[in-house]
Amino acid sequence: MKFIGIIPARYASTRFPAKPLALLGGKPVIQRVYEQVTGVLDEAVVATDDERIEAAVKAFGGKVVMTSPDHKSGTDRCYEAYCKVGQGYEVVVNIQGDEPFIQRSQLEAVKACFGDEATQIATLVKPFVPEDGYDALENVNSPKVVVNKEMQALYFSRSIIPFQRNNDRSEWLSNHVYYKHIGLYAYRASVLKEITSLPQSPLELAESLEQLRWLENGYMIKVGISQVETIGIDTPQDLARAEEFLQQHPELK
16 A cells, blocks of 8 residues: 655645744745655655745755645645645645654554555544643544444543543543554545545534544544654744754754
8 A cells, every 4th residue: 555645735825824934943944844744654744735835945955746726625735735736645645844843653653554445535633631631632633433342432521531420630631542643644546536525514613623524425544543742833933842852852953
């Protein structure tokens, strides 16, 4: 089975314009993401709508494809990129362009999900631990996932799921394993084509979580587990945290 990694990268961002080109340890963020992926998957390519990002990727020797500026999601951008450069690859891995510390183990965990022939879409979770505290569990910007015994997603929510009716909230993390969603997706190529034609669904609109559209339409999402904590970059403050993290881990430079 052949895997292509596609890294959607937009220049425009409400909270952090030009984020892919921001320097982290002397390299553009998008370069760090690309370098983390290269060698783990069979191919890697950046999908962008901006010539400045295109030029930056070419400058460090990466592969890049220009896509429409009108896409509403990274999934849609991934599919256009796949149509242009991904023919022959059976699985498309959608890698966030703001995850400069994505690890080989995470990509391998997503790949392993396709050992199950029933897998149509795969994603990752990280277990919350009691040390994270209730505030981290309650954070609406950190979606939670519930799974069945086959590690297939049942539901994603910004709320805490499940709700423990008979336990004090201070005990929730000790009494149950909660899973935090990590926004790394992989799709069989045929499934990617199908899901990009689906209209937004009621659950998706309610929670503002695209993956609920897929569940609501009957697709099976296999869930892999990662113990790795990464730093996504959504704001300039996140970039400062990432720079500090990089200084503390010189092996990542």
